[in-house]
Amino acid sequence: MSLRDQAAADLRAILEAEGDFAVPITVTSPEGVSATLLGLVADIGQSLDPETAQAVAARRASVSLSTSALNEAGLAIPRAMPSETRKPWRLTWTGHDGLPRSFTIIESMPDELGIVVCLLEVYR
Amino acid sequence: MPIATLIDKRDHGEVLRDVLASIVLSESASQQALASAAGRDPSAWDLRVFVERDHPWAEWMEAGLRPVNTAPIVSIVRDHDAFSTRGSHVGQQRVTTTFHLDCFGYGVSTESAGGHIAGDKAAAFEAQRAARLVRTIVMAAEYLYLANPAIVSRRFIDSVTHYKPQASAGAAAFNVAAARLELSVTYTEHSPQHAGEPLELLSTIVHGAAGEVVLADFALA
Numbered sequence: 001m002s003l004r005d006q007a008a009a010d011l012r013a014i015l016e017a018e019g020d021f022a023v024p025i026t027v028t029s030p031e032g033v034s035a036t037l038l039g040l041v042a043d044i045g046q047s048l049d050p051e052t053a054q055a056v057a058a059r060r061a062s063v064s065l066s067t068s069a070l071n072e073a074g075l076a077i078p079r080a081m082p083s084e085t086r087k088p089w090r091l092t093w094t095g096h097d098g099l100p101r102s103f104t105i106i107e108s109m110p111d112e113l114g115i116v117v118c119l120l121e122v123y124r
Numbered sequence: 125m126p127i128a129t130l131i132d133k134r135d136h137g138e139v140l141r142d143v144l145a146s147i148v149l150s151e152s153a154s155q156q157a158l159a160s161a162a163g164r165d166p167s168a169w170d171l172r173v174f175v176e177r178d179h180p181w182a183e184w185m186e187a188g189l190r191p192v193n194t195a196p197i198v199s200i201v202r203d204h205d206a207f208s209t210r211g212s213h214v215g216q217q218r219v220t221t222t223f224h225l226d227c228f229g230y231g232v233s234t235e236s237a238g239g240h241i242a243g244d245k246a247a248a249f250e251a252q253r254a255a256r257l258v259r260t261i262v263m264a265a266e267y268l269y270l271a272n273p274a275i276v277s278r279r280f281i282d283s284v285t286h287y288k289p290q291a292s293a294g295a296a297a298f299n300v301a302a303a304r305l306e307l308s309v310t311y312t313e314h315s316p317q318h319a320g321e322p323l324e325l326l327s328t329i330v331h332g333a334a335g336e337v338v339l340a341d342f343a344l345a
Contacts (some may be wrong), residue, residue: 043297045185051289056290059185061297085239085279095189102188104233106295119295121243122188123233 009112012066015039015115027075028090030035035073039065041093043101061103061120063091068114070076080105090123126318136311137221138274141175141202143270144262144307148198149173151261171193171254176202181228187298188232190289192305196254197228201302203306215317218310222282225262225305227254228289232299255284255303262307270309278310314329 001009002003016022016038023041040063047058067077081088081104088104095101103120110116148171156166171197174180180199181213183192201224211218229250233243259281261267285304330339 008289050232058290059297077244081240082242083239084242084245087235088233088240101190103297121295121297121299123240123243124188124235 004113008068011113011115012068014072015064015066016069023093025065025091025093027065027070027073027078028092029075030081030087030089032087033074035070035075037065037069037073039063041101046096061122062117063103063120064097064115064117066114067110067116070116077108077110078105078118079108088123091118091120129316131316132252136313137205138270140276140309140311141200141223141272141297142220143272143326144225145173145175147202147270148225148258149269151329152257154255167195167317169257170229171257172197174199176200181230181300184230184298184299184300187230191231194230196230196250198254199226199228200224201226211312216312217236220310222309223307223309225258225302225307226303227251227300228256229303230299231301244301245261245301247301250305251301252286259284260304262305264301266269271304272311274275275311276309277312278308280308282308283307 012028014020018038020030021040022038023114024036025039025041026034026036042063043059043063045059046055048054049056070077078089078091090102090104092100092102102123104119104123107115107117107119109118140186152173159166159169166243171188172180172193173196177199180197182276183278184194186192198210202221203224204222206220206222208218208220215243229247229252231243231246231250234241234246254276267279270279283306285306287304289301289302326341326343328339328341332338
């Protein structure tokens with residue numbers, strides 16, 4: 001196994017480590033195809049203004065998923081849906097407080113080591 | 125010599141800021157009543173009003189976690205006072221104050237029958253709808269002098285700027301759009317003055333036989 005393959009395998013193992021920080025995330029495509037995958041989630045309530053470096057009240061939500069897991073589930077990489085005549089990608093999970101979370105994609109950032117980070121906005 | 129009277133009067137600029145809030149809030153309620161009477165959904169005329177707040181829309185960050193009030197928010201901020209010597213005198217200063225009437229609209233991506241409603245677009249439409257309502261209210265003939273004709277001589281909306289609050293710019297989890305109406309109001313401010321003392325004038329004028337003034341003396345006592 002090459003170093004690159006080892007790195008990709010290690011990253012997937014971290015993303016999907018049950019009992020650690022991995023969370024079951026249900027990913028639903030615009031066509032209605034769903035799969036529940038393990039991944040990392042973030043929903044952060046503060047951000048830094050890039051121009052002033054001052055803390056500003058903001059909210060950034062994101063998930064990190066394995067592109068291999070998406071592929072094995074028959075799903076493409078989730079993307080933002082600009083057309084309002086189609087359903088967007090939907091991602092749902094249960095928060096640490098037991099409350100449901102429902103988001104759609106603003107922006108997706110896949111990389112060559114098998115991770116896609118998706119920036120999210122609330123969806124209902 | 126110190127000022128003898130206690131300065132406990134609010135400046136007219138402060139009063140007018142609160143008057144603007146009162147006007148927008150009361151007219152929003154009135155419009156909702158008119159809408160209900162006309163059989164229309166009154167929520168389209170609902171506005172929440174805040175004064176001098178930085179983040180009146182902070183609760184919208186809870187979107188998706190708990191119910192939030194999604195009515196557009198109007199925040200009234202007193203931005204700049206410009207004093208002018210023209211039209212001013214010892215006891216009265218002519219001022220033009222710029223008020224920011226920031227109209228915030230909230231939008232969330234929502235499933236629809238044929239696809240979905242984009243949250244960023246919904247937020248922008250809401251902000252512009254609120255701005256339209258506020259502009260119409262403030263520039264209505266009923267508020268030519270902002271209900272204070274004794275002090276206000278002019279009010280005018282100089283510009284409307286559409287923008288996204290920094291916290292909602294880029295890849296934020298919630299959608300907020302804003303429209304800033306810059307309203308300039310010209311009015312007068314007053315300051316404590318001395319109470320005048322009555323003066324007694326003693327004068328003597330002596331006329332000659334031909335009516336010519338030969339002696340005149342004036343003295344103030």
